[in-house]
Amino acid sequence: MELLFTDDQLAFQESVRGFLQKECEPERLRKLWETESGRSPEFWAKLAEMGILGMTAPEEHGGLGMNEVDLVLVLEEIGRAALAAPVAETVAVGVPLLAACGSPALQAEWIPKVVAGEAALSFGHADTPFVHDAHVADLLLLHAGGRTDSDIAVHAVPRGDVTLVHEPGNDPAGRLYRVEWQPSPETRIATGAVAGTALALAFDRAALAAAAQLVGIAQQLVDLAAHYATQREQFGRPIGSFQAIKHMLASVQVRVEFARPVLYRAAWTVAEDTAERMVAVSHAKAAAAEAAILAARTALQVHGAIGYTWEVDLHIWMKRAWALDVAWGTRLWHRARIGRAVLDDSAAPSFGYSARA
Amino acid sequence: MKILVTVKRVPDPETSIKVKPDGTGIVTDNIKWVVNPFDEIGVEEALRIKEKVAGSEVVLVSIGDKVAQEQLRTGLAMGADRAILVLADDLDPLGVARVLAKLVDDEKPDLIIMGKQAIDDDSNAVGQMLAELLGWPQGTFASQIELSDDQKSASVTREVDGGLETLSFPLPGVITADLRLNEPRYASLPGIMKARKKELKEIPVADLGVDVTPRVTITKMEPPPSREAGKIVASVEELVNLLHTEAKVI
Secondary structure, eight states: OOOSOOHHHHHHHHHHHHHHHHHTOHHHHHHHHTSSSSOOHHHHHHHHHHTSTTTTSOGGGTSOOOOHHHHHHHHHHHHHTTOOSOHIIIIIIIHHHHHHHSOHHHHHHHHHHHHTTSOOEEEEOTTSSOEETTTTOSEEEEEESOSSTTTOEEEEEEGGGSEEEEEOOSOTTOOEEEEEOOOOTTTEEEEHHHHHHHHHHHHHHHHHHHHHHHHHHHHHHHHHHHHHHHHOEETTEEGGGSHHHHHHHHHHHHHHHHHHHHHHHHHHHHHHTOTTHHHHHHHHHHHHHHHHHHHHHHHHHHHGGGGGSSSSTHHHHHHHHHHHHSTTSOHHHHHHHHHHHHHOTTOOOBTTBOOOO | OEEEEEOOEEEOTTSOOOBOTTSSSBOOTTOOEEEOHHHHHHHHHHHHHHHHSTTOEEEEEEEEOGGGHHHHHHHHHHTOOEEEEEEOSOOOHHHHHHHHHHHHHHHOOSEEEEESSOTTTOOOOHHHHHHHHHTOOEEEEEEEEEEOTTSSEEEEEEEETTEEEEEEEESSEEEEEOGGGOOOOOOOHHHHHHHTTSOEEEEEGGGGTOOOOOSOOOOOOOOOOOOOOOOOOSSHHHHHHHHHHTSOOO
């Protein structure tokens, strides 16, 4: 088992970081909030040029045929940059789900468009009430029915065939929608066990993508707070020289460092669809959310009163952390899932997790 | 059209540089290394020419340690076609110019684009020396480059004191890139994947038969003096008085 990222993966992470640092400057992000859609089609085209939108697309549709291990570092950078675009929904979840369930014709119609930056996807699951970025998704992949093989289904519905109701959220860059629609045989792309398996995997992919972004956000919050602590002086010294500040930030960094390998392991379990996938994803989501929420609280404390203001950029990441904390399963929900797996007598023993004998 | 572009490995400009206690160089531990930003602008310009002129080839050249492969791969990932790494210890500007002149003999490019200077030693000498050694025209500090339709000549706008100067000269020639020439692209994922398969040829400097004996010896390095705290004055009169009596500049 390869435990290190390849030079190419690390080089791409660095390239994406530089690209996003330039493209997602806070002034640009704030301007986007004021637009009706909150999204930039020009920027979406640039993401396609960078190759990000084609990462998970099969090679026969012009994509790069990569998996979650390749994608996780990019998603981390997307969190770090507070990117306002449905990359996670499209690349991490939508394309793999469409590739797993869509007919050859449907795949051939939509996946090349995604790779070229001409279309976006989003995903709605019965366990999450709202769909992220549904307003700019050209095709919505939606969970219909219940959870048993007899009534579960996946539908691919063009945005024009649904009614979107905007729902307010914490994150000023976030765009959440309740989707009102009617399932029909024409839009149904999978049923039964195939649909159930695909939806469970899609949910874990979405949770993994949220976890990766949360780790990136946590790191950005630590970096912002550490930078501020070296600039802000009190009692004639930068506040970062006081142990009370240093220790707080060090504790957050430790939490981030502990979340990172858990995240990477989860990415691998999703890519390989191993038996530990659900537990590993839940572990990653819970650990990443804890790191990000602690980072948000600590960064706010380090900034003091100015951290509460609209003008200071801190809230861009803080509110994104709050929003992603509860997206695709809260920490409580994921801990409960880990608990069920650990305590289940039928759980298979595996490395890192032991079932009761 | 064949374009030769230099790529030097330099410390990241955002890195905090520390001079070794004995003054023989800089501390290289934990330094992040990048492509010289002016060279990166040169690579971008060459790629833009390649996109306009069908059949063009962009060849990167670096001189240094084997680890400079990393920076050449970055340029290849941006879109250059192949790369040459001349393995050599630190050369002075004339040594670098002579090595490049020898490579030009072998490669016969139509155009050489270099950064106007490397941000490590800021010599700003190699481009000019290379043009002289080759007997080619030069357009340094370029903020705009335009090639004639037949690619036989170039028009280079230079940033000079007090304004812009435009030079036109026949090719082949040497152009050095200034900051405002362009904004370099980021390597795309397909570009990074393709870069691994592109040719990167290594040549020991001894194989070139070039005299690289240094003419310049660095005797000592020291950090710049630390900035002292400023002083806020209450009036123009006080300022003039202090400039006269304390700073002794007027």
